[in-house]
Amino acid sequence: MSTLFISDLHLCPSRPEINALFFRFLAGPARAARALYILGDLFEYWAGDDDADAFIGEVTHALRLLADSRVTIYFMAGNRDFLLGAQYAHRAGLHLLNDPTLIDLEGTPTLLMHGDTLCTDDLSYQHFREQVRTPTWQRDFLAQPLPARKTQIEILRRKSEIEKSAKLMEIMDVNQDAVVTALREQACTRLIHGHTHRPGHHLLTVDGRPCERWVLADWYASGSYLECNAGSCRAIHLS
Ligand code: LP5
Ligand code: MN
Numbered sequence: 001m002s003t004l005f006i007s008d009l010h011l012c013p014s015r016p017e018i019n020a021l022f023f024r025f026l027a028g029p030a031r032a033a034r035a036l037y038i039l040g041d042l043f044e045y046w047a048g049d050d051d052a053d054a055f056i057g058e059v060t061h062a063l064r065l066l067a068d069s070r071v072t073i074y075f076m077a078g079n080r081d082f083l084l085g086a087q088y089a090h091r092a093g094l095h096l097l098n099d100p101t102l103i104d105l106e107g108t109p110t111l112l113m114h115g116d117t118l119c120t121d122d123l124s125y126q127h128f129r130e131q132v133r134t135p136t137w138q139r140d141f142l143a144q145p146l147p148a149r150k151t152q153i154e155i156l157r158r159k160s161e162i163e164k165s166a167k168l169m170e171i172m173d174v175n176q177d178a179v180v181t182a183l184r185e186q187a188c189t190r191l192i193h194g195h196t197h198r199p200g201h202h203l204l205t206v207d208g209r210p211c212e213r214w215v216l217a218d219w220y221a222s223g224s225y226l227e228c229n230a231g232s233c234r235a236i237h238l239s
Contacts, residue, residue, distance in 0.1 A: 001034035003105060005226040007078065007114065007194025008218035012044035013055040021223045021238055026062045029225070029236075033071055039194050039216060040078025040099070040114035045157065047149045048142050049088040060092045067093025076101065078114045078195065079129065083138065102186050106230040109188035115195030115215070118174035118182065124163065173198065180204070183211050192216065192226065192233075199224070199235065 009022055030036050043059075067073050075094040077084055089096050100113045120126065131137055141149060164172065173196055183191055183206045191213045199217035203210065214233055217224045223238035 001032070002227045002229050003035050003037065004030060004033045005037045005039060005112075005192055005214075005216060005228070006219075006224075007039035007216040008041045008197060009038075009223075010041055010044045010080070010219065011055075011059060018219050018223065019055075019058075022219070023058075023062050025223060025225065025238060026066045029227075029238075030066055030071060031069055033227075035072040035074065036066065037074045037076070037097075037112060037192075038094075039076050039112060039192065040116075041080045041194065041218075042075070042078070043081045043084070045153050046081035046084045047146060047153055048083055049085045049091075051146055060088075063092040063094065076112060076114055079116045079125075082133065083142065100182065100186070102188060105190070105228055108190050108231065109186070110190040110192060110228075111182060111186050111188045113182070113191065113193040115174065115193035118178045118193065119172060119196070120175040120178045121171045122167065172196065179213060180206050190214070190233075194218070201235070 006025075009018070011019060011022065013019075043056075063073060073092075073094050074097050075084070075089060076097040076099050086096065088094075097112065099117065100111055103110050103112060116125070116129065132141075141152075144152075174193075179191065183189070183204075189209055189211045191211070193213075194216035196215060197218040197220070198215055200213075200215045202213040202215070204213065205211065214226055214235075216226055217235070224235055225238070226233050226235050
């Protein structure tokens with residue numbers, strides 16, 4: 001049985017075709033898997049587990065059906081849905097993972113990350129990330145009423161888009177030294193991450209060990225997933 005990996009779906013009510021594709025994926029290929037790993041940015045943004053609108057309800061229901069069919073679903077937060085907490089995870093049947101997480105994937109030590117922490121040259125983002133990942137910041141933010149949180153998120157999203165348009169593409173990609181350090185520290189040979197929206201399969205050598213880095217694709221124009229079996233992985237495009 002395979003293990004599947006997805007990330008960067010950015011689900012939101014305004015992209016019905018992608019949502020339908022995701023629901024077909026959950027009811028189709030994902031049903032035959034041993035486990036599904038969602039490596040962040042499942043949602044366009046997450047304002048708190050108390051945001052229970054109809055669209056989120058649909059996604060929750062679809063995830064729950066998969067979890068109830070005995071496929072283990074793991075969720076690692078991305079930079080857009082890091083506020084997703086234990087309450088929602090319980091509702092949707094998700095097992096929360098820390099970033100990074102090392103797993104033994106049928107004999108291959110495999111490191112899982114969202115990918116944003118590898119973009120160490122993006123200093124303004126890393127500074128922002130440091131602030132919003134503290135328990136104090138998150139407690140204060142979540143203590144505000146939902147509409148106030150959503151207003152601030154909208155301001156941040158606009159600011160982020162403006163800043164991104166002025167950043168060099170290289171700055172928003174992973175830093176090679178950060179990749180090597182992650183593989184070295186965890187003594188593993190495979191890294192799977194998303195975030196950069198630059199799908200690919202990169203081969204590299206770390207301390208004499210042949211390693212590979214899989215970058216998951218985003219689900220903006222279409223969908224895809226990474227399927228791993230003993231020893232190898234392949235990217236599968238959905239249409
Ligand atoms: O997601 P992506 O790939 O488009 O861009 C990221 C970085 N941007 C972000 C912001 C998110 O995309 C949008 C909002 C997510 C909702 C989170 C919910 C809770 C937080 C609420 C806080 C108020 O993560 C982008 C990176 C890019 O990846 C590539 O790696 O470059 O980073 C930025 O552009 C961030 C800026 O560099 C720094 C922003 C400083 C913001 C200052 C505070 C504004 C708060 C307004 C509140 C009133
Ligand atoms: Mn991301």
